[in-house]
Amino acid sequence: MKKHTVYTGADLIFCDRASLDADVRALLDGGRLGLLTAASGTDKRGMPTYLRLAAEGRLSVLFAPEHGIHSALQDGSWGGEYTDPDTGVPVYDLPAKGNPRIGEALDLCDAVLYDIQDVGARFYTYIYCLAYLMHECAARHKTVIILDRPDPIGGVTLEGAMLDEEKYSSFVGRYSMPARYAMTCGEFARWLNATHGVGGDLRVVRCRGWERTMYADETDLAWINPSPNLPSVTASLIYIGTCLVEATNVSEGRGTTRPFELVGAPFIDAAALAERLNAARLDGVYFSPAYFTPVFGKCASECCRGVQINVTDRASFRPHLTGLHLLAALWEYPEFTVRENGLCLRYGTDALLRGFDPDETVKNETAGLEKFARDVSTFMLY
Numbered sequence: 001m002k003k004h005t006v007y008t009g010a011d012l013i014f015c016d017r018a019s020l021d022a023d024v025r026a027l028l029d030g031g032r033l034g035l036l037t038a039a040s041g042t043d044k045r046g047m048p049t050y051l052r053l054a055a056e057g058r059l060s061v062l063f064a065p066e067h068g069i070h071s072a073l074q075d076g077s078w079g080g081e082y083t084d085p086d087t088g089v090p091v092y093d094l095p096a097k098g099n100p101r102i103g104e105a106l107d108l109c110d111a112v113l114y115d116i117q118d119v120g121a122r123f124y125t126y127i128y129c130l131a132y133l134m135h136e137c138a139a140r141h142k143t144v145i146i147l148d149r150p151d152p153i154g155g156v157t158l159e160g161a162m163l164d165e166e167k168y169s170s171f172v173g174r175y176s177m178p179a180r181y182a183m184t185c186g187e188f189a190r191w192l193n194a195t196h197g198v199g200g201d202l203r204v205v206r207c208r209g210w211e212r213t214m215y216a217d218e219t220d221l222a223w224i225n226p227s228p229n230l231p232s233v234t235a236s237l238i239y240i241g242t243c244l245v246e247a248t249n250v251s252e253g254r255g256t257t258r259p260f261e262l263v264g265a266p267f268i269d270a271a272a273l274a275e276r277l278n279a280a281r282l283d284g285v286y287f288s289p290a291y292f293t294p295v296f297g298k299c300a301s302e303c304c305r306g307v308q309i310n311v312t313d314r315a316s317f318r319p320h321l322t323g324l325h326l327l328a329a330l331w332e333y334p335e336f337t338v339r340e341n342g343l344c345l346r347y348g349t350d351a352l353l354r355g356f357d358p359d360e361t362v363k364n365e366t367a368g369l370e371k372f373a374r375d376v377s378t379f380m381l382y
Contacts, residue, residue, distance in 0.1 A: 007207060009206065014052060020205060050086075061105055065116065072228070075228075090105070098132055106142055160180055160347075161178065172346060217233045229253075230259070238260050244324075245330075247339045248330065248337065262304075265306065270289035280358075318362075321359070
């Protein structure tokens with residue numbers, strides 16, 4: 001299959017800077033620049049954006065999200081503050097509760113760039129690092145420039161419950177959005193800036209060549225793991241549903257070569273679970289019995305029995321509905337346990353704690369999704 005040629009915002013600031021707005025060019029050419037980035041922040045040839053900015057003499061400070069600027073750390077980990085050995089600039093963490101030294105960090109730059117490949121999932125934490133930085137930059141009259149990238153699982157389909165912002169706002173879901181929100185980071189930032197009291201000077205360097213129907217592996221962009229446990233576009237798509245398993249005593253496949261595609265625990269009957277899920281006849285997916293031994297994370301060094309989730313048709317596959325069917329099936333095991341608050345934070349409400357029918361639950365989510373689609377439509381760029 002011929003790949004679609006796509007240029008990210010990071011590509012365009014280097015290969016076609018003349019096409020950018022004059023004020024953005026001025027900052028790139030003469031300003032002191034901060035950068036919030038991770039391993040996925042590269043140009044088309046795989047060269048990290050931070051190294052290219054440093055080579056131009058513009059980079060003055062780096063900001064690190066969860067997993068660090070090299071995406072080498074596991075979930076819930078930051079690298080600590082240090083001087084980057086490749087560039088000589090300081091690195092400041094952006095943890096869940098913010099950084100008390102953010103003021104001194106922002107004093108080192110005139111504008112902050114954002115370049116990270118996101119995965120279009122509400123519980124993925126990079127957009128909340130961005131949101132925190134946007135608020136802090138707005139308070140100090142600093143420009144934020146988003147180097148936009150495609151939503152790797154497409155920008156069309158919305159799935160999931162709208163998060164109850166009053167009860168369950170957290171670092172794995174800050175705002176009232178569905179689990180699969182179908183926006184690029186640039187679109188998310190535009191929405192947030194206008195609707196959540198940020199009001200900062202925000203600029204977005206748009207992608208070129210991307211259309212909303214495209215998945216990342218349909219483009220010529222390399223897949224660089226956005227975080228250690230999302231090694232593929234397929235894993236990122238399934239993650240929309242199996243992230244719910246994080247809040248249980250069942251392994252979501254961390255510590256294996258198929259994180260979020262494998263789900264299991266020592267107490268599960270693999271063949272019976274696969275049969276139970278296949279009987280639901282969910283579109284675009286089938287389940288095969290699986291046996292795996294995680295090397296870290298839940299059930300480390302134990303043989304887990306469960307299923308592998310096999311996507312056959314992305315267009316019809318609904319990972320959120322799949323995750324709900326999986327959760328309902330797991331709840332039939334007496335050994336199965338849930339961290340209730342963790343499940344509510346990921347799902348977005350407490351609706352799954354009272355017993356639920358997966359299909360009815362998805363039907364009940366429809367009105368919220370339709371309203372969200374209307375509310376964000378004016379912020380779409382593609």
